[in-house]
Amino acid sequence: MKDIRRQVSLQCPTCGKTDFQFDEPEGPSGIVTCASCGRQLRRDELESYNSELIEAAKKEVVSEAKKELEQMMHRTLRDAFRGNKFIKIR
Numbered sequence: 001m002k003d004i005r006r007q008v009s010l011q012c013p014t015c016g017k018t019d020f021q022f023d024e025p026e027g028p029s030g031i032v033t034c035a036s037c038g039r040q041l042r043r044d045e046l047e048s049y050n051s052e053l054i055e056a057a058k059k060e061v062v063s064e065a066k067k068e069l070e071q072m073m074h075r076t077l078r079d080a081f082r083g084n085k086f087i088k089i090r
């Protein structure tokens with residue numbers, strides 16, 4: 001199965017850039033600093049600003065997984081019926 005993971009680049013709500021410094025401690029309440037405009041916000045705030053991006057990436061992964069699964073089933077079916085001249089699977 002191919003790799004269908006997606007990486008989401010979080011965007012700064014102020015300038016839209018994706019370079020951040022993640023200060024300790026890590027985790028949802030860690031402070032994130034935008035490398036471009038210097039805006040500081042909490043990690044969970046940054047993620048909520050980017051929730052649409054994250055949701056879109058999730059949907060993409062799900063649809064990729066479905067596609068992959070369908071192809072696998074198709075291959076399995078095709079192999080199962082191989083040699084049977086009465087059934088043709090396209």
Ligand SMILES: [Zn+2]
Nearest residue numbers: 012015034037
């Ligand atoms: Zn910024």
